[in-house]
Amino acid sequence: xxxxxxxxxxxxxxxxxxxxxxxxxxxxxxxxxxxxxxxxxxxxxxxxxxxxxxxxxxxxxxxxxxxxxxxxxxxxxxxxxxxxxxxxxxxxxxxxxxxxxxxxxxxxxxxxxxxxxxxxxxxxxxxxxxxxxxxxxxxxxxxxxxxxxxxxxxxxxxxxxxxxxxxxxxxxxxxxxxxxxxxxxxxxxxxxxxxxxxxxxxxxxxxxxxxxxxxxxxxxxxxxxxxxxxxxxxxxxxxxxxxxxxxxxxxxxxxxxxxxxxxxxxxxxxxxxxxxxxxxxxxxxxxxxxxxxxxxxxxxxxxxxxxxxxxxxxxxxxxxxxxxxxxxxxxxxxxxxxxxxxxxxxxxxxxxxxxxxxxxxxxxxxxxxxxxxxxxxxxxxxxxxxxxxxxxxxxxxxxxxxxxxxxxxxxxxxxxxxxxxxxxxxxxxxxxxxxxxxxxxxxxxxxxxxxxxxxxxxxxxxxxxxxxxxxxxxxxxxxxxxxxxxxxxxxxxxxxxxxxxxxxxxxxxxxxxxxxxxxxxxxxxxxxxxxxxxxxxxxxxxxxxxxxxxxxxxxxxxxxxxxxxxxxxxxxxxxxxxxxxxxxxxxxxxxxxxxxxxxxxxxxxxxxxxxxxxxxxxxxxxxxxxxxxxxxxxxxxxxxxxxxxxxxxxxxxxxxxxxxxxxxxxxxxxxxxxxxxxxxxxxxxxxxxxxxxxxxxxxxxxxxxxxxxxxxxxxxxxxxxxxxxxxxxxxxxxxxxxxxxxxxxxxxxxxxxxxxxxxxxxxxxxxxxxxxxxxxxxx
Amino acid sequence: xxxxxxxxxxxxxxxxxxxxxxxxxxxxxxxxxxxxxxxxxxxxxxxxxxxxxxxxxxxxxxxxxxxxxxxxxxxxxxxxxxxxxxxxxxxxxxxxxxxxxxxxxxxxxxxxxxxxxxxxxxxxxxxxxxxxxxxxxxxxxxxxxxxxxxxxxxxxxxxxxxx
Numbered sequence: 001x002x003x004x005x006x007x008x009x010x011x012x013x014x015x016x017x018x019x020x021x022x023x024x025x026x027x028x029x030x031x032x033x034x035x036x037x038x039x040x041x042x043x044x045x046x047x048x049x050x051x052x053x054x055x056x057x058x059x060x061x062x063x064x065x066x067x068x069x070x071x072x073x074x075x076x077x078x079x080x081x082x083x084x085x086x087x088x089x090x091x092x093x094x095x096x097x098x099x100x101x102x103x104x105x106x107x108x109x110x111x112x113x114x115x116x117x118x119x120x121x122x123x124x125x126x127x128x129x130x131x132x133x134x135x136x137x138x139x140x141x142x143x144x145x146x147x148x149x150x151x152x153x154x155x156x157x158x159x160x161x162x163x164x165x166x167x168x169x170x171x172x173x174x175x176x177x178x179x180x181x182x183x184x185x186x187x188x189x190x191x192x193x194x195x196x197x198x199x200x201x202x203x204x205x206x207x208x209x210x211x212x213x214x215x216x217x218x219x220x221x222x223x224x225x226x227x228x229x230x231x232x233x234x235x236x237x238x239x240x241x242x243x244x245x246x247x248x249x250x251x252x253x254x255x256x257x258x259x260x261x262x263x264x265x266x267x268x269x270x271x272x273x274x275x276x277x278x279x280x281x282x283x284x285x286x287x288x289x290x291x292x293x294x295x296x297x298x299x300x301x302x303x304x305x306x307x308x309x310x311x312x313x314x315x316x317x318x319x320x321x322x323x324x325x326x327x328x329x330x331x332x333x334x335x336x337x338x339x340x341x342x343x344x345x346x347x348x349x350x351x352x353x354x355x356x357x358x359x360x361x362x363x364x365x366x367x368x369x370x371x372x373x374x375x376x377x378x379x380x381x382x383x384x385x386x387x388x389x390x391x392x393x394x395x396x397x398x399x400x401x402x403x404x405x406x407x408x409x410x411x412x413x414x415x416x417x418x419x420x421x422x423x424x425x426x427x428x429x430x431x432x433x434x435x436x437x438x439x440x441x442x443x444x445x446x447x448x449x450x451x452x453x454x455x456x457x458x459x460x461x462x463x464x465x466x467x468x469x470x471x472x473x474x475x476x477x478x479x480x481x482x483x484x485x486x487x488x489x490x491x492x493x494x495x496x497x498x499x500x501x502x503x504x505x506x507x508x509x510x511x512x513x514x515x516x517x518x519x520x521x522x523x524x525x526x527x528x529x530x531x532x533x534x535x536x537x538x539x540x541x542x543x544x545x546x547x548x549x550x551x552x553x554x555x556x557x558x559x560x561x562x563x564x565x566x567x568x569x570x571x572x573x574x575x576x577x578x579x580x581x582x583x584x585x586x587x588x589x590x591x592x593x594x595x596x597x598x599x600x601x602x603x604x605x606x607x608x609x610x611x612x613x614x615x616x617x618x619x620x621x622x623x624x625x626x627x628x629x630x631x632x633x634x635x636x637x638x639x640x641x642x643x644x645x646x647x648x649x650x651x652x653x654x655x656x657x658x659x660x661x662x663x664x665x666x667x668x669x670x671x672x673x674x675x676x677x678x679x680x681x682x683x684x685x686x687x688x689x690x691x692x693x694x695x696x697x698x699x700x701x702x703x704x705x706x707x708x709x710x711x712x713x714x715x716x717x718x719x720x721x722x723x724x725x726x727x728x729x730x731x732x733x734x735x736x737x738x739x740x741x742x743x744x745x746x747x748x749x750x751x752x753x754x755x756x757x758x759x760x761x762x763x764x765x766x767x768x769x770x771x772x773x774x775x776x777x778x779x
Numbered sequence: 780x781x782x783x784x785x786x787x788x789x790x791x792x793x794x795x796x797x798x799x800x801x802x803x804x805x806x807x808x809x810x811x812x813x814x815x816x817x818x819x820x821x822x823x824x825x826x827x828x829x830x831x832x833x834x835x836x837x838x839x840x841x842x843x844x845x846x847x848x849x850x851x852x853x854x855x856x857x858x859x860x861x862x863x864x865x866x867x868x869x870x871x872x873x874x875x876x877x878x879x880x881x882x883x884x885x886x887x888x889x890x891x892x893x894x895x896x897x898x899x900x901x902x903x904x905x906x907x908x909x910x911x912x913x914x915x916x917x918x919x920x921x922x923x924x925x926x927x928x929x930x931x932x933x934x935x936x937x938x939x940x941x942x
Contacts, residue, residue: 012877012880015876018882018888019873020866021859025818028812028818030818194920197831197921198823247884247886664880671883671920671921671922675923698918699826706917707912709923711925
């Protein structure tokens with residue numbers, strides 16, 4: 001094969017359009033006769049709706065409809081959004097209503113909707129809707145929610161516990177009984193938001209002739225939305241086409257959910273007979289899009305005299321927010337992640353999922369793992385400091401060695417399969433990162449800096465991540481009559497370059513230039529089944545399906561060409577869209593000829609033994625998650641006058657198996673680290689005691705900028721997983737996982753003369769200053 | 780209800796003259812996107828922080844979300860659609876973004892390109908820290924900025940060579 005595309009830093013197919021202003025984001029879709037929707041949202045975290053008066057709004061010029069819950073189609077009355085990932089541990093499987101009927105449970109919950117000639121008019125009309133609320137007691141945070149006398153997040157439900165489960169293995173009691181040291185502490189990672197630069201958005205149209213909806217959504221998961229719409233409208237799948245436009249402006253998890261707007265806008269489009277658009281504004285993103293982190297960890301670790309782990313136990317309190325749109329996936333992933341890359345002989349964690357009157361929490365870049373990594377890595381630092389052992393050394397002593405792979409950790413993962421780390425060399429990964437960081441020489445650098453009055457510190461943290469979760473993601477490959485290759489998949493990109501990566505895999509198998517492949521992504525009409533872009537799963541699932549389907553088409557092309565050219569398949573070679581007889585001049589047949597032939601001549605039979613259609617569909621199903629891992633080392637400087645933190649160096653040694661396009665993987669890691677830096681140093685959603693959000697703009701909720709995020713030095717170790725034909729593991733989230741932990745550790749190390757310990761993230765300048773001023777050794 | 784406050788505006792966008800009527804409350808970004816169909820300019824926050832809507836007004840960068848369309852009356856506007864020399868080519872800055880993986884989802888990219896267009900006109904040989912400072916008013920959630928910074932430096936070098 002002469003085309004070698006896989007493993008190369010191929011420039012992205014997506015870029016020229018995006019760089020020229022020719023992107024096609026949902027708000028860019030030009031559809032005639034479009035109307036615009038705006039939603040009225042609850043101003044209270046918990047309240048009963050006594051009455052809603054829409055008459056003034058409905059009478060305004062340019063207003064086409066004002067709906068409350070009672071105006072929704074009858075089939076939706078009493079119906080809540082579908083809970084797509086049930087779990088027996090869930091006590092109260094409550095999801096949101098498309099529009100709240102008589103109770104609102106967080107600030108920002110949709111209560112009414114206006115459709116008007118313009119968004120401006122629709123928002124004007126929202127202001128004229130009068131809602132009479134009766135404020136109810138509030139469950140404000142997951143700590144106070146379980147105390148006696150706490151407000152209930154939902155009226156009519158006794159207690160705020162949404163779910164509870166225990167995961168364990170080994171003899172935990174004996175581990176703690178026989179420990180030389182038992183060390184415990186409490187850790188908290190605060191709520192953040194995804195904040196993709198493009199918010200959510202929906203355009204819906206209804207065709208009354210075919211009774212068919214088309215819904216364009218800035219989503220990660222068109223099939224998840226279709227499943228929800230099928231349930232809400234009680235129609236067949238064939239009646240609903242959901243399309244993620246060619247361009248979606250970032251996702252990071254929350255766009256993988258399904259939202260009331262995605263139900264209400266199609267319902268209005270059918271009723272009004274006009275296409276309707278709703279585009280989320282930034283304030284709505286802060287109020288109504290799902291959020292994450294917000295976990296309190298109580299971690300207790302038993303170690304022997306050498307610092308080797310004997311047992312790990314504790315409690316996790318997870319703030320679910322008001323609803324469980326994605327069940328308890330996030331806290332379940334958290335609990336199964338905390339043991340990480342270390343040998344943990346005994347384990348027991350009790351996890352409690354708690355309702356509060358805040359936006360629901362669902363997976364956000366890392367999906368519960370960054371909190372678990374933060375809790376574990378901070379614990380390892382504490383063990384090191386307590387025992388007087390270097391922080392890297394304590395990790396080295398406990399890392400699972402390469403010769404123990406595959407390593408059965410002891411728990412069942414969220415995919416239902418046992419956690420089996422399939423491949424990797426964790427000690428080597430750590431030493432690669434340490435070498436690149438000059439870890440061993442750091443204490444001399446630190447000493448020199450201190451003499452100049454500068455406080456620099458180093459941190460190290462490891463993580464293991466279950467990626468590439470099933471059940472499947474499909475791909476169809478076909479040869480068009482033009483001879484071009486068509487690649488169709490339900491997988492939807494939001495910047496990860498699916499077009500480029502998948503085209504690389506396909507073009508390599510068919511030995512054509514990558515530009516010869518036409519790609520359709522994110523369309524429920526492209527393949528029959530699909531799941532979505534989350535859990536770092538597309539390279540594994542869709543990538544493998546593309547390879548398998550391409551191989552099948554390759555086999556069909558050879559078989560057909562052999563019949564046409566009257567030679568054996570072994571005498572043929574494929575190049576640049578032609579199949580020719582090896583070593584001979586002239587005798588060849590093109591993809592185009594073969595595709596036209598396979599379209600059939602009406603009434604005539606195909607050659608013997610040839611199956612109709614130059615196409616194949618594959619749904620690769622991984623047997624279990626593929627476990628990626630990484631080690632991060634960060635060097636920071638803390639300004640003890642202001643509490644400002646500068647990241648001087650950041651090293652990632654990462655193992656996500658084989659790399660399809662190293663440039664794109666590096667971009668994912670760098671971007672993931674940036675997100676983690678936000679979690680470490682900036683991003684915190686503040687609420688008052690009544691769960692009113694106080695951070696609803698980018699002036700109040702800060703995102704990392706170019707001046708904060710350093711160039712990350714990225715090293716790859718490529719340990720192919722045996723769990724898929726590509727040997728790849730997911731790469732989209734790994735960069736985020738250890739970032740908050742490693743920066744907290746580095747800050748702590750920089751301030752080690754002052755004996756300060758950081759247990760929460762983010763670590764904000766005023767917290768550093770407060771800790772310094774409380775320190776007995778303050779500067 | 781008061782009647783909509785409609786104004787006539789005449790302006791050039793990427794060298795082409797437009798004469799349109801627009802409500803006083805319409806932002807320049809909404810006007811470009813929804814009146815003129817120039818959807819390359821994106822709105823990320825509509826409160827002036829993220830920089831996705833950055834366009835040049837008489838050569839200077841402005842937030843398209845905080846500038847009213849009526850304020851652009853009589854002005855020359857430059858947007859991302861006007862950067863490339865033709866439909867099949869890219870200018871050196873765009874090319875550098877392609878070469879250096881300077882974008883992922885591409886939503887913030889038009890604003891960043893316009894910010895850097897102004898910056899590189901004023902500073903043809905910037906340092907990395909100057910580039911980072913210039914970019915500090917544009918938020919990118921995907922890339923972690925490395926590719927953007929590399930692209931800006933590469934574009935500056937390419938443009939110096941071609942001068």
